[in-house]
Amino acid sequence: MAPTDGQRATTLSDVARRAGVSIATASKALNGRGDVAPATRKRVLAAADELTFTPNAAARSLLAGRTGTVGLLTSDLEGRFMIPILSGAEDAFGAGQVNVFLCDARGDAIREQHHLRALLSRRVDGIIVVGRQTDPRPSLGQEIPVPVVYAYSPSDDARDLSLTPDNYSGGRLAIEHLLSCGRTRIAHITGDPTYAAAQDRLAGARAALGAAGLDFIAEPMFAAWTEHWGRDATAMLLERHPDVDAVFCGSDQIARGVIDTARDLGRDVPGDLAVIGYDNWELLAANARPPLTSIDANLQQLGRQAAQRIFDAIDGADIGSGTHQLPVKLVIRGSTIAHR
């Protein structure tokens, strides 16, 4: 790159001058607008090329009123859930002419407000707010002059549009799968009970069990979303309920711990004990012994949908409102069904 490029970037008038036309004509030629003589257009294009002209988006957006820019307001960039969503959104936008402003508020409301202002000042055409839990988060308010969609964490205001994974169905799906594998003595080891995700998955699971005239073999075990807890809980579980034949885990991390301890204690997975995780975190699920059956929340898809909604709203469509639960899917691996 140029260490200290004294000269400003080349402008349209540079191109025009070089091509020997007015800047109006140059503009038309470059944008294929209006009637420009083929020869003239050619000359302008050549000039632009020689000068490596790059139109100034700021100037353009001043006129247009739109910036072709969308803000992504995350609260925890490091988190596991941000990335696929962000990636899906970037994907959906990237196809077109939209660029993404990334802002990480680090879970801090002040910083979030600060970033929001910055985005508004840059006249983003829309904003996607990505949270780190499925618990509702405070709305940014109804005063935002551009479309906003909340992804993962729904807004606590029903007038906002929120997209969040359907944890209830996830829980149901998990149990239905275990039942279809012939398991009936099922336990549930999950994470922090204050998380909506934990409660919703449990509720869905209970519903599925109830529909089959069953209940969990033991009270659901809550603590942390960690391998460590998965191990400890499993040791307790196997001691108190040695006849358990399946465990539905609230996360893949927990499931990893469950599998490891079951193995240590001489249980065959999935022979003696079927284990199903949640999140389908490839890194953890695919490398477990045996590989982990899990529920996938389709987060990338969720991100794409969020982007699409923004698109539509920019094009004048009503963005809609309310919290939409997006479908999740079951990914079957060796921890619930043995290889033939």
Add this chain to the structure above:
Amino acid sequence: MAPTDGQRATTLSDVARRAGVSIATASKALNGRGDVAPATRKRVLAAADELTFTPNAAARSLLAGRTGTVGLLTSDLEGRFMIPILSGAEDAFGAGQVNVFLCDARGDAIREQHHLRALLSRRVDGIIVVGRQTDPRPSLGQEIPVPVVYAYSPSDDARDLSLTPDNYSGGRLAIEHLLSCGRTRIAHITGDPTYAAAQDRLAGARAALGAAGLDFIAEPMFAAWTEHWGRDATAMLLERHPDVDAVFCGSDQIARGVIDTARDLGRDVPGDLAVIGYDNWELLAANARPPLTSIDANLQQLGRQAAQRIFDAIDGADIGSGTHQLPVKLVIRGSTIAHR
């Protein structure tokens, strides 16, 4: 948000009119520039507040020549290494008035070129290029009119500035730690041999061994960066070299596999076998049994430094050139040193 806000955003002249002053005065009052009577300033501020005025950054940057915007060109957003770097950069910028444009090229050169054009068109003040391996990547070229810094993947052109972790020192550090733990029969299980990371770490490790008058107990074992390979390799290793007393692993994933298999085969970690990983991926390292000693590449710090360089270059400093190896650090956990 407003579903269809017919009215354009409020502008400075709206504020001026409401405050009964000229737009010049309003501008000065708002920016604390020039001499404005306290009463007038108050009136302007009030008007701006009532109208929730947000200055148009595009208009501003047209004058200023700078946009307060930096481009982040990644090649693999999902990757493990992007996030901390990106996060560190966002952090460094976020403190000031800079916003980050995120572009994910998905490892595709065409898409990268496309995104580069978009960034240039938006007149970013600088660009950080984040790669997914420590192998050199093609330079964007010397024609870019703004400062560029390459993070993680260095550029293949020495005239560019690149920041990359010091894998050689990492390898050295790992071995020195094992030696200081009294281990002398050390093996190396690592990933894909075509990765510079694998070779650099190995070279550093060899140097440290050589300095102690030692060599690896067996030829380094190369294959994949996976738990699976860690397990398979360990089974082979323990069979052929039962007297091995330490394993330096090329990644934390590999190390997890090593620990698990060592355990399965009745070896105590760290009693019989010390294991050290690489990357210090918290999720894997902290939850291993025992928790994994590892080498941390300080990626967030790397991201911050990249941002700082961009800052400095924007302020007129020379951005520098060449590939700079940034220090890594040892993080000691239970897999190399037993609890007392």
Add this chain to the structure above:
DNA sequence: CTGTTAGCGCTTTCAA
């Protein structure tokens, strides 16, 4: 202290 004037780079009427 305040307001007028002149643009930043670009698009878009509207004449010529």
Add this chain to the structure above:
DNA sequence: TTGAAAGCGCTAACAG
């Protein structure tokens, strides 16, 4: 078919 002129929203001289 081309170009002159009028801004988009804002800041920075320079007068008043």
